Amino acid sequence: MVLIGRSEAGKSSIGNVILGREAFKESRTRESEIQTGRVEDRNISIIDTPGFFNAQLTDEEMREQTMKSLTLAHPGPHVFLLVIRLDRFIEDVVKIVKKIYEHFGKDAFRFTMVLFTGREAMSKREWIEFRLDRKTRELLSFCEEKCDVIIHKNKRDKKQIASLLENIDEVVRKNGREHYVKEIYVKNSQDETKQNDGKEKISLDQQITNQEKEKQCIRLQKKKQKTVIVLLGKSGSGKSSTANTILGKDAFRINTSLPSSDQTCEKQEAGVCGRNISVIDTPGLFDPLMTRGQIQAEIQKCAEMSAPGPHMFLLVIRLDKRLSDEEKNTVKWIQENIGEDALCHTIILFTHTDHLKGKSLDEHIRDNPDLQAFTESFGGRFHSLSNKNIENHSQVTELLEKIKKMVESNGGKHYTNETFVKYQEETESEKEEKVKESPLNWLKGVFVLFIGALAAAAVAKSGLEG
Numbered sequence: 001m002v003l004i005g006r007s008e009a010g011k012s013s014i015g016n017v018i019l020g021r022e023a024f025k026e027s028r029t030r031e032s033e034i035q036t037g038r039v040e041d042r043n044i045s046i047i048d049t050p051g052f053f054n055a056q057l058t059d060e061e062m063r064e065q066t067m068k069s070l071t072l073a074h075p076g077p078h079v080f081l082l083v084i085r086l087d088r089f090i091e092d093v094v095k096i097v098k099k100i101y102e103h104f105g106k107d108a109f110r111f112t113m114v115l116f117t118g119r120e121a122m123s124k125r126e127w128i129e130f131r132l133d134r135k136t137r138e139l140l141s142f143c144e145e146k147c148d149v150i151i152h153k154n155k156r157d158k159k160q161i162a163s164l165l166e167n168i169d170e171v172v173r174k175n176g177r178e179h180y181v182k183e184i185y186v187k188n189s190q191d192e193t194k195q196n197d198g199k200e201k202i203s204l205d206q207q208i209t210n211q212e213k214e215k216q217c218i219r220l221q222k223k224k225q226k227t228v229i230v231l232l233g234k235s236g237s238g239k240s241s242t243a244n245t246i247l248g249k250d251a252f253r254i255n256t257s258l259p260s261s262d263q264t265c266e267k268q269e270a271g272v273c274g275r276n277i278s279v280i281d282t283p284g285l286f287d288p289l290m291t292r293g294q295i296q297a298e299i300q301k302c303a304e305m306s307a308p309g310p311h312m313f314l315l316v317i318r319l320d321k322r323l324s325d326e327e328k329n330t331v332k333w334i335q336e337n338i339g340e341d342a343l344c345h346t347i348i349l350f351t352h353t354d355h356l357k358g359k360s361l362d363e364h365i366r367d368n369p370d371l372q373a374f375t376e377s378f379g380g381r382f383h384s385l386s387n388k389n390i391e392n393h394s395q396v397t398e399l400l401e402k403i404k405k406m407v408e409s410n411g412g413k414h415y416t417n418e419t420f421v422k423y424q425e426e427t428e429s430e431k432e433e434k435v436k437e438s439p440l441n442w443l444k445g446v447f448v449l450f451i452g453a454l455a456a457a458a459v460a461k462s463g464l465e466g
Helices: 010-020 059-072 093-104 106-112 126-131 135-141 157-174 182-197 202-223 239-247 290-307 330-337 341-346 362-366 371-374 393-407 419-437 439-464
Strands: 003-004 033-040 042-048 080-085 111-117 147-150 228-230 266-272 277-280 312-318 347-353 381-386
Touching: 003 010, 003 093, 010 033, 010 042, 010 080, 010 111, 010 157, 059 093, 080 093, 093 106, 093 135, 106 111, 111 135, 111 157, 126 135, 126 290, 147 157, 228 239, 228 393, 239 277, 239 312, 239 347, 239 393, 266 419, 290 330, 312 341, 312 393, 330 341, 341 347, 347 393, 362 371, 362 381, 381 393
Parallel strands: 003 042, 003 080, 080 111, 111 147, 228 277, 228 312, 312 347, 347 381
Antiparallel strands: 033 042, 266 277
């Protein structure tokens, strides 16, 4: 991997964090340098490069270092990590894009993943707003939405490193395990020279603008066709199996041994019945073992993964087990943790339908008062899937038709990330109110009353003695 970014972005620090040792000197880099190590049972080679906008190097010297970084990465890097410090993300996105374009060519964006650092300095609401910001979206659009986050660039977190390497693996897989080879760079340089010599010379700004328009058209086309579904439910309810049934493939690993607190949101996509379907599987968010902080962190991650927002929440419930207390309180849980509006975007999805033994689902619900009350709290919207009968495509088609009709009834709107942000703001306000009404403040009030009572008693006593 090759680390790129502006000067003082912290590229060397990131290289050290990934390798788990002080491999690079953490000073302004003047020359491309390679360091290697064994990380997560794999051999890793990292090339640190001089930063963009480096006043100490001429354009010619920067080009030499660019070529050197590709030579050091022979036969070529699998990925470019564009390191961005969140506390310094103020420059024009086009300037960053231009530098990548100038130094590595347009094909480099296919191999580029954005790596944000300094997340720890932001609140959850600030982070969501940053992800929704126009400049952020523009930058990520050039890199085909590939990004990761390092919370502390100076502290090593094994989970963060493992997640980063998994995301890099996904980039490599999508690129057919190709390297970005020097020949691509040389060809891009030659093409640029030909353009400069041609009569119909097109400026670099115009090329970038045209590329942005082209990518925007592709994104809009994909958005029109894509349906985003978020699965909610307890651990063991069959969410992952349900996701695999909907997508028609083993996209999600089914691991019942891990507790909810050790699981995290995951997103997979596939073409289903002529539509682009994105499914986000969540851990058992209303399991008692999940802390409030873990729940909010996963809701935030779900909001980011589903941008600009899910079309539908599918609440997965097992038919072969009685409704638990947590499941009975799902409506309240959704209202408190996701938002009131989310109820209008929710359908109950029953699994383990073989438990019905020939009985229809409607009959089973009518004969079960708890289930009847539960489904009515979601407007009577429910569906069933048999995860043992994946070949039965009609059950998925029927589900997608129900989702389509429900999306239309909601005016075609997503449950937007802006709603998540609004929820976060409301939650912060509620926290402030709770602080005002905290037990400590209550004790202070009691203490004041107690002192007042003592004073009154003292006055009364002195009066009697007088």
